[in-house]
Amino acid sequence: MKKLQVDVGIVGAGPAGLTLANVLREHGITAIVVEKGTRQEVETKARAGLIEHRTVAFLERAGLATELLANGMTTDSCTFIHEGEAFSVPYADLAGGRKHHIYPQQFLVRDLIATYLGRGGDILFAHEVTALDGAHGAQAATISASAVDGAESVEIRCDFIAACDGSDSIAHRAVPESIRMPVTHRHPFRWLALLAEVPPFVNEIVYGMHPTNGAAQMPRTPAVSRFYLQIQDGEKAGDWNDERIWTALGDVLVVKDHPVTTGVITEKTIIGRSDHVSRNMQHGRIFLLGDAAHTISLAGGKGMNLAIADAEALAAAMAAYYGQDDERPLGNYTTDRRGKVWKAVLFSHWLINLLHSAPGDVAQAAFSNELRIATINELRSHGPTARMFAEEYAGE
Numbered sequence: 001m002k003k004l005q006v007d008v009g010i011v012g013a014g015p016a017g018l019t020l021a022n023v024l025r026e027h028g029i030t031a032i033v034v035e036k037g038t039r040q041e042v043e044t045k046a047r048a049g050l051i052e053h054r055t056v057a058f059l060e061r062a063g064l065a066t067e068l069l070a071n072g073m074t075t076d077s078c079t080f081i082h083e084g085e086a087f088s089v090p091y092a093d094l095a096g097g098r099k100h101h102i103y104p105q106q107f108l109v110r111d112l113i114a115t116y117l118g119r120g121g122d123i124l125f126a127h128e129v130t131a132l133d134g135a136h137g138a139q140a141a142t143i144s145a146s147a148v149d150g151a152e153s154v155e156i157r158c159d160f161i162a163a164c165d166g167s168d169s170i171a172h173r174a175v176p177e178s179i180r181m182p183v184t185h186r187h188p189f190r191w192l193a194l195l196a197e198v199p200p201f202v203n204e205i206v207y208g209m210h211p212t213n214g215a216a217q218m219p220r221t222p223a224v225s226r227f228y229l230q231i232q233d234g235e236k237a238g239d240w241n242d243e244r245i246w247t248a249l250g251d252v253l254v255v256k257d258h259p260v261t262t263g264v265i266t267e268k269t270i271i272g273r274s275d276h277v278s279r280n281m282q283h284g285r286i287f288l289l290g291d292a293a294h295t296i297s298l299a300g301g302k303g304m305n306l307a308i309a310d311a312e313a314l315a316a317a318m319a320a321y322y323g324q325d326d327e328r329p330l331g332n333y334t335t336d337r338r339g340k341v342w343k344a345v346l347f348s349h350w351l352i353n354l355l356h357s358a359p360g361d362v363a364q365a366a367f368s369n370e371l372r373i374a375t376i377n378e379l380r381s382h383g384p385t386a387r388m389f390a391e392e393y394a395g396e
């Protein structure tokens with residue numbers, strides 16, 4: 001078994017792990033990233049695309065946004081469609097000019113990898129972490145990883161472990177539930193997440209409300225859109241052929257006489273069974289970041305933004321520890337992040353309730369629909385509800 005020693009062992013080469021690795025390196029803190037996928041796999045895994053103004057400002061300060069700024073797009077308003085009527089909310093104007101950047105997650109991951117390796121950083125691709133130990137009282141933390149191709153396994157000894165390994169995190173097993181104190185919410189429906197060769201509709205995010213199949217269209221590149229379609233819990237991707245998908249999207253995403261543009265669907269997955277949030281994001285020498293700490297619904301596009309903000313906070317705390325011998329920011333990591341995480345969860349649930357009607361009895365559905373109409377009228381008037389939406393949607 002190969003033995004390595006660094007200051008910080010990072011599990012997972014997603015946005016959280018790679019951002020942390022890059023920033024630690026700038027502070028002279030040694031780290032190694034262990035990733036179970038190959039480089040090609042992580043650089044082509046399409047997921048997020050909506051990046052908040054604040055996230056981009058941080059990445060820019062860290063020297064990590066050059067490609068994003070050169071090749072991404074921006075968006076500053078979104079369109080809501082309700083019963084065939086569309087209206088726009090210019091959220092950036094209502095939120096002090098804070099636009100979103102649109103840049104596919106896999107491109108950002110590719111850029112973060114290139115920068116980290118270019119700065120002399122080390123990533124062990126195709127190595128799956130099988131065990132980690134960093135509980136209270138341990139002299140050091142350890143990460144054990146097996147090479148996916150059966151080559152020599154690795155043991156990493158480090159001061160701290162940053163668990164950035166996504167929603168199915170192995171760190172969940174290393175931190176007892178009694179300490180993590182997770183809370184979960186099961187959604188009463190699910191979403192088909194699609195990528196299609198369809199140019200974005202007016203370069204805006206479009207949300208369509210519908211009694212059973214709420215939907216959305218989001219720009220990804222000038223030629224590609226991401227679509228979401230609400231489906232019933234229990235349905236499978238195979239239940240939805242392309243024709244059925246475009247018919248359902250066409251029923252919802254109709255602006256006046258302009259039906260949704262159709263195109264080749266290149267990816268189709270089902271997502272969103274439940275949200276889970278760890279109330280405590282640290283234990284001894286182990287810190288949880290990103291989806292490993294909080295997997296929340298896609299509504300509002302908060303997940304990757306939170307993951308990068310966790311990395312920013314933990315990197316600053318580690319810089320204080322190694323640079324000024326100050327342990328307090330590390331001790332306060334959970335407390336610092338908790339409010340921001342729950343703010344995102346709160347907004348995401350508000351938006352879900354606006355966009356989707358939950359299956360239920362007729363009386364409940366009628367009541368929910370009236371609430372939705374009242375909210376839509378508030379948003380349309382660009383009054384206080386629209387300003388709240390804008391502030392939360394755009395992020396700080």
Ligand SMILES: Cc1cc2nc3c(=O)[nH]c(=O)nc-3n(C[C@H](O)[C@H](O)[C@H](O)COP(=O)(O)OP(=O)(O)OC[C@H]3O[C@@H](n4cnc5c(N)ncnc54)[C@H](O)[C@@H]3O)c2cc1C
Pocket residue numbers: 011012013014015016017034035036037042046047048049050051105127128129130164165166167168169170193271289290291292298300301302303304305306307
């Ligand atoms: C369809 C879709 C659309 C989305 N849209 C948005 C959006 O617009 N805006 C937004 O902010 N968020 C969005 N999100 C959420 C966002 O993608 C996630 O929140 C984000 O990927 C979290 O980053 P992360 O680094 O925490 O985890 P991940 O990106 O999941 O990375 C974790 C990494 O850890 C690796 N790993 C896992 N287990 C191990 C192991 N045992 N050993 C080694 N490596 C391991 C994985 O292979 C992976 O590379 C979207 C998600 C989906 C699915």
